[in-house]
Amino acid sequence: MVSRSSALPSGDGLPSFGSPYAPKPRDVRVSDELADLSDLAWSSLDQLGRALRVPDGDLDSTLVAVLDMAIGMVEGCEAAGLNLFEKGRFVPQVVRGAAPPRLDALQQETGEGPCVDASRDQVTVDIDDMTTESRWPEFTRLAIELSVGSMLCLPLWINDRRLGSLSLYGSTPQAFTAPAAHQTAQLLSTHAALALADVQRSEQLRRAVANRDLIGQAKGILMERHRITADAAFEMLVEISQRVNRKVVAIAEMIATTGQVPS
Incomplete structure (x- = not known):
């Protein structure tokens, strides 16, 4: 079996400067590793910056742009998938x-796989060669x-947030062993x-603004109908929310849309 994996330090947070896991400061001159980057990898920096700035910045179009760039730029990549890691799922x-x-x-069904x-x-x-991979037998068989001859799965994270992973698929073994492909x-x-x-x-900001407007x-509507103050109207929304076991914003949307108060 020829397979490799490398991990960030364990724990809830990721390494930060000042921690024992933090990378040591390096000379600002171009390192040997960067000097070895292919022309494709260097040009990728410019292409990535432009391609991932999707108009309106909606999530679906951003994710699609990521996969299109992966297939177009990563040597050996013939298919790709992007997965999020949300609330432990x-x-x-x-x-x-x-x-x-x-x-x-x-x-998703088994909870196991690369x-x-x-x-x-x-x-x-x-995974350099799927035929010799033994960690996930059911996944490997499928x-x-x-x-699928080989795979490369990379984590997506920023600061201490675990966003998910990017998975690249090749039809032949060792599709991603070239340095340029990995880089x-x-x-x-x-x-x-x-x-x-x-x-x-x-998206969180947009949802927050929309929810505030609905509330x-x-x-x-409640203030006009019941001749009450803004604080009393909000307390009524909270009381209804607790009584029917639905979120305040869901109750607010129902009232704002239909004018009806849940019984």
């Missing part, structure tokens, strides 16, 4: 190619059936994590 999001949907569904490990444990999982994939995963974090932050509209 492995959640497949978008895919390119025929194999990822079935393999993602199996991993994409699950990369997402949950924030490790890079490199992957071979689907003509380009690492660049892509880093930019993808930053883009994802930015999109998620924007404001519902409060206005």
Whole structure:
């Protein structure tokens, strides 16, 4: 079996400067590793920065752009999938190619597989030859059936947030062993994590504004109908929410949309 994995230090947080795991400061001159990067990897920096700035920054289009760039830029990559890790759950999001949907569904059902490990444990999982892989027997059997010869799964994280993983698929063994392929994939995963974090932050802000507006509209209806203050109207929303076991914003949306108060 030829397979590799590398992990970040264990624990809830990721290494920060000042911790024993923090990287030591290095000379600002170009390192030997960077000097060895291919022309493709260098040009990837510019392409990534532009491609992942999707208009309106919606999540779906950002994830699709990540996969399109992976297939177009990473040597040996013929299919790709992107998975999020939300509240301790492995959640497949978008895919390119025929194999990822079935393999993602199996991993979600069993809770085991390289994409699950990369997402949950924030490790890079490199499977050079699927025919000699033994860590996930059920996954391996299906992957071979689907003509997957090798895989590269990279974690997506920023600061202490575990966002998920990016999974690349090749039809032949050792599809990702070339240095340029690994380096380009690492660049892509880093930019993808930053883009994802930015999109998620924007979506949270949009939801917060929309929820505030809905609650404001519902409060206005209750204030006019019952001749009560804004504080009393909000307390009424909370009381209804607790009584019917639904979120305040769901109650507010119902009132703002229909004018009806749940009984």
